[in-house]
Amino acid sequence: xxxxxxxxxxxxxxxxxxxxxxxxxxxxxxxxxxxxxxxxxxxxxxxxxxxxxxxxxxxxxxxxxxxxxxxxxxxxxxxxxxxxxxxxxxxxxxxxxxxxxxxxxxxxxxxxxxxxxxxxxxxxxxxxxxxxxxxxxxxxxxxxxxxxxxxxxxxxxxxxxxxxxxxxxxxxxxxxxxxxxxxxxxxxxxxxxxxxxxxxxxxxxxxxxxxxxxxxxxxx
Amino acid sequence: xxxxxxxxxxxxxxxxxxxxxxxxxxxxxxxxxxxxxxxxxxxxxxxxxxxxxxxxxxxxxxxxxxxxxxxxxxxxxxxxxxxxxxxxxxxxxxxxxxxxxxxxxxxxxxxxxxxxxxxxxxxxxxxxxxxxxxxxxxxxxxxxxxxxxxxxxxxxxxxxxxxxxxxxxxxxxxxxxxxxxxxxxxxxxxxxxxxxxxxxxxxxxxxxxxxxxxxxxxxxxxxxxxxxxxxxxxxxxxxxxxxxxxxxxxxxxxxxxxxxxxxxxxxxxxxxxxxxxxxxxxxxxxxxxxxxxxxxxxxxxxxxxxxxxxxxxxxxx
Numbered sequence: 001x002x003x004x005x006x007x008x009x010x011x012x013x014x015x016x017x018x019x020x021x022x023x024x025x026x027x028x029x030x031x032x033x034x035x036x037x038x039x040x041x042x043x044x045x046x047x048x049x050x051x052x053x054x055x056x057x058x059x060x061x062x063x064x065x066x067x068x069x070x071x072x073x074x075x076x077x078x079x080x081x082x083x084x085x086x087x088x089x090x091x092x093x094x095x096x097x098x099x100x101x102x103x104x105x106x107x108x109x110x111x112x113x114x115x116x117x118x119x120x121x122x123x124x125x126x127x128x129x130x131x132x133x134x135x136x137x138x139x140x141x142x143x144x145x146x147x148x149x150x151x152x153x154x155x156x157x158x159x160x161x162x163x164x165x166x167x168x169x170x171x172x173x174x175x176x177x178x179x180x181x182x183x184x185x186x187x188x189x190x191x192x193x194x195x196x197x198x199x200x201x202x203x204x205x206x207x208x209x210x211x212x213x214x215x216x217x218x219x220x
Numbered sequence: 221x222x223x224x225x226x227x228x229x230x231x232x233x234x235x236x237x238x239x240x241x242x243x244x245x246x247x248x249x250x251x252x253x254x255x256x257x258x259x260x261x262x263x264x265x266x267x268x269x270x271x272x273x274x275x276x277x278x279x280x281x282x283x284x285x286x287x288x289x290x291x292x293x294x295x296x297x298x299x300x301x302x303x304x305x306x307x308x309x310x311x312x313x314x315x316x317x318x319x320x321x322x323x324x325x326x327x328x329x330x331x332x333x334x335x336x337x338x339x340x341x342x343x344x345x346x347x348x349x350x351x352x353x354x355x356x357x358x359x360x361x362x363x364x365x366x367x368x369x370x371x372x373x374x375x376x377x378x379x380x381x382x383x384x385x386x387x388x389x390x391x392x393x394x395x396x397x398x399x400x401x402x403x404x405x406x407x408x409x410x411x412x413x414x415x416x417x418x419x420x421x422x423x424x425x426x427x428x429x430x431x432x433x434x435x436x437x438x439x440x441x442x443x444x445x446x447x448x449x450x451x452x453x454x455x456x457x458x459x460x461x462x463x464x465x466x467x468x469x470x471x472x473x474x475x476x477x478x479x480x481x482x483x484x485x486x487x488x489x490x491x492x493x494x495x496x497x498x499x500x501x502x503x504x505x506x507x508x509x510x511x512x513x514x515x516x517x518x519x520x521x522x523x524x525x526x527x528x529x530x531x532x533x534x535x536x537x
Contacts, residue, residue: 062316066512
């Protein structure tokens with residue numbers, strides 16, 4: 001099924017908006033998304049054609065993973081996600097896991113980055129049985145360099161707490177009120193961004209199938 | 221508290237080492253008790269247990285004094301290493317939980333790197349903010365000791381001695397040559413370049429040989445080539461002291477052209493009329509040490525090498 005992840009995200013959106021989340025909560029969430037859209041947050045992200053900043057981040061076992069080292073073996077897909085507590089993020093990450101054999105066949109690698117503490121990203125990884133590195137960017141230092149970090153509005157922080165996923169616990173003090181906008185960057189072996197997808201609406205992601213098309217083009 | 225009186229091996233715990241080290245460091249049970257917040261009889265008993273297990277006496281005690289035995293002295297040095305490793309393990313685990321990655325431990329010759337190191341470190345910290353850098357001034361001999369004990373990942377030092385070459389990588393950063401340091405008012409201070417022969421009767425202050433053998437040997441060799449054996453009156457173990465003693469008028473010094481004293485030190489620096497053999501500054505790291513944190517540092521170093529060399533040329537000419 002082509003673009004399966006997008007379909008799953010659409011279903012999830014419908015379910016959460018129409019059945020799960022109370023109207024008042026939706027209003028708070030939508031207001032924050034609109035705030036980001038108005039601030040043209042997506043324009044700040046690293047665009048196609050830019051050189052990606054190198055990084056060294058710990059994986060779920062605390063082992064350092066370096067972008068430049070990965071690029072020696074082929075293109076790298078860098079996926080910024082908000083955390084294991086975000087159902088859309090889990091769908092997106094699982095979508096990449098489903099297509100991992102195709103990425104591997106193309107010589108490409110996937111890494112996911114969130115501001116969660118390493119021990120918390122481990123539980124994300126275990127839960128979803130992800131076979132690609134899940135990296136921890138505490139304090140969103142690398143997210144800032146990719147231009148995708150933003151401060152949450154206070155009402156939203158409180159709302160997430162009431163949902164039972166306090167950011168302070170997941171992300172530590174440094175990342176307590178900051179998140180990355182979910183984003184997908186396809187980086188070629190020269191370190192150049194070949195596709196940059198950022199949407200302030202966190203329910204909309206770049207489908208792994210679309211990423212595969214981009215990588216095929218790079219490989220040509 | 222459980223007393224271990226079985227006298228069999230493998231009963232030793234960190235607690236034994238902590239108590240023993242505290243007594244040994246202060247040569248006093250009461251002082252150890254105060255510092256550890258543990259009652260004195262408990263400390264005495266723990267050390268007795270330890271002695272029983274080891275089957276050696278660690279202390280010589282009489283009513284007044286406590287002294288370490290030879291066995292105790294040896295055991296203290298090893299215990300301190302173990303305790304240090306234990307606290308390092310604790311620190312690293314906490315860092316890993318906070319999401320910081322790895323440590324890059326760098327030893328460097330401070331006098332030769334006053335201006336070279338900051339741009340490297342700044343660039344690295346900007347790019348890799350989660351990697352902890354530990355920077356320590358170390359002479360070449362200290363660096364090898366630290367490498368041997370696994371306490372160092374990268375050194376900025378002089379070229380590798382032959383016996384180290386099979387086990388280390390070496391990358392040249394810049395070439396350097398000896399230059400002269402003279403006290404203000406020295407009769408030769410007016411000359412632009414100085415012939416070493418003219419200093420045959422002078423007292424020489426050379427950085428001590430154990431700390432940096434290749435530098436010392438090069439200085440002596442240069443004097444011999446100029447036809448004399450230098451009269452070495454002082455061998456300080458710090459480069460700034462070399463400059464201080466010259467400033468005091470105790471003699472002249474031969475130092476690497478790019479080595480610097482403190483800005484406040486008032487001495488005269490002159491190149492030699494006939495250039496000495498070269499003494500390079502190198503990056504060295506054990507072949508067994510690898511990983512992205514070191515690799516990334518070496519890449520920054522390589523990208524900045526041309527700029528570093530320019531800086532050295534400007535200073536030494």
